[in-house]
Amino acid sequence: MSPVTTFPTKKNMSAISCHNIIKRYGDTQVVHPFDLDVADNEFVVFLGPSGCGKSTILRMLAGLEDISGGDLLIGGERVNDLPPQERGIAMVFQNYALYPHMSVRDNIVFGLKRLKVPKAEIDTRIKEVSDTLGLERYLQRKPTELSGGQQQRVAIARAMIKTPKVFLFDEPLSNLDAKLRNHMRIEIARLHQALKTTTVYVTHDQHEAMTLADRIVLLRDGRIEQVGSPREIYERPCSAFVAGFIGTPPMNLVEMSVHDAGSHFELRGPEGTVHVDARRFALEGRRRVTLGVRPAHLLVDAQGGRGGGFSGEVQLIEYLGNEVLVSFGRGNGNDGKEINEIAALMPSAQCPRLQERVSFVADPAQVHLFDVDSGASLLRADVRLH
Numbered sequence: 001m002s003p004v005t006t007f008p009t010k011k012n013m014s015a016i017s018c019h020n021i022i023k024r025y026g027d028t029q030v031v032h033p034f035d036l037d038v039a040d041n042e043f044v045v046f047l048g049p050s051g052c053g054k055s056t057i058l059r060m061l062a063g064l065e066d067i068s069g070g071d072l073l074i075g076g077e078r079v080n081d082l083p084p085q086e087r088g089i090a091m092v093f094q095n096y097a098l099y100p101h102m103s104v105r106d107n108i109v110f111g112l113k114r115l116k117v118p119k120a121e122i123d124t125r126i127k128e129v130s131d132t133l134g135l136e137r138y139l140q141r142k143p144t145e146l147s148g149g150q151q152q153r154v155a156i157a158r159a160m161i162k163t164p165k166v167f168l169f170d171e172p173l174s175n176l177d178a179k180l181r182n183h184m185r186i187e188i189a190r191l192h193q194a195l196k197t198t199t200v201y202v203t204h205d206q207h208e209a210m211t212l213a214d215r216i217v218l219l220r221d222g223r224i225e226q227v228g229s230p231r232e233i234y235e236r237p238c239s240a241f242v243a244g245f246i247g248t249p250p251m252n253l254v255e256m257s258v259h260d261a262g263s264h265f266e267l268r269g270p271e272g273t274v275h276v277d278a279r280r281f282a283l284e285g286r287r288r289v290t291l292g293v294r295p296a297h298l299l300v301d302a303q304g305g306r307g308g309g310f311s312g313e314v315q316l317i318e319y320l321g322n323e324v325l326v327s328f329g330r331g332n333g334n335d336g337k338e339i340n341e342i343a344a345l346m347p348s349a350q351c352p353r354l355q356e357r358v359s360f361v362a363d364p365a366q367v368h369l370f371d372v373d374s375g376a377s378l379l380r381a382d383v384r385l386h
């Protein structure tokens, strides 16, 4: 892409404030009181499983969906009752919804023409926007004569040309193949670096969320589960739900019993044992916890399991290139209890064989503990990020 012309926005003109926003369809409430402040120029990603309310909230921001309660402010102004075209937002959808009979150029300027923007200004803006998105060569073509990625760029151009205060994206890349998705993700990141337009971006792809977001808003059943930088969410998940949702391959989560060993706690389960630092976790009086440890944080145990840790026979090996994901354990313990399979990442050069016995210890600084019922993290608030 060529260098980008920046469109001026006044300070704080594009901050978004959601105060206790709710959404009801008839008797069903699908968004529970939702509170969020998005700063000027910030890139916020809504992430969460299907049906958690991401699109509904985005559509309320856009004005495409009524707000059942609460206040929505854009640039300090309450916009609950403003129609979409007066909110200063532009939205890009998963389906680019381009007009097939119009040229790329006409698709891009369609909205401006409707707003009766003078022709000279339209010409200037289309030049800037098509330069920015590398679309000059395609302006006379029809959308059907473009690739999926090019079509999505036209949809972004159509949004950009309105010089919006806020960009809203709803899964804009889900129709593209993996390679194009990657490419467009990088283009969107570059575009935001250059334009700095306040952006809310919906996805259920955690890779997109982690790489694009200043902050991720993780949603579950119409409620915010956690808000934080990608690093905070990855390193300090506030619940077992977040811990299990973020990170590939997913975190191992197993229930274990708690034994006070004085200077530390020992956690025991049919899968193995783990020592945890009593200063890191609020474990007093607890008999059971859910342990979370990512496959990358299980280290090959030179002692072969004699000092605790997790041991078992290799059940499955997934070759990932530089690393292999080794799943081991599973089956029934001596007491007949079911043993969960544990997955560990290790260098491909050390790849074990199927059925071979392997032993790992959990890196004590990378262990997570959660309440078995509520799933809430038991990490003490004053423990610092490493």
Ligand SMILES: Nc1ncnc2c1ncn2[C@@H]1O[C@H](COP(=O)(O)OP(=O)(O)OP(=O)(O)O)[C@@H](O)[C@H]1O
Pocket (backbone or CB within 6 Å): 025, 030, 048, 049, 050, 051, 052, 053, 054, 055, 056, 057, 204
């Ligand atoms: N018009 C409607 N009437 C009733 N319920 C609706 C309506 N639109 C959405 N819902 C419900 O609201 C909830 C949130 O839907 P929403 O489309 O916001 O989910 P989402 O997080 O965007 O999911 P996805 O990742 O599948 O796009 C869902 O349970 C859905 O069934």
Ligand SMILES: [Mg+2]
Pocket (backbone or CB within 6 Å): 054, 055, 056
């Ligand atoms: Mg959706």
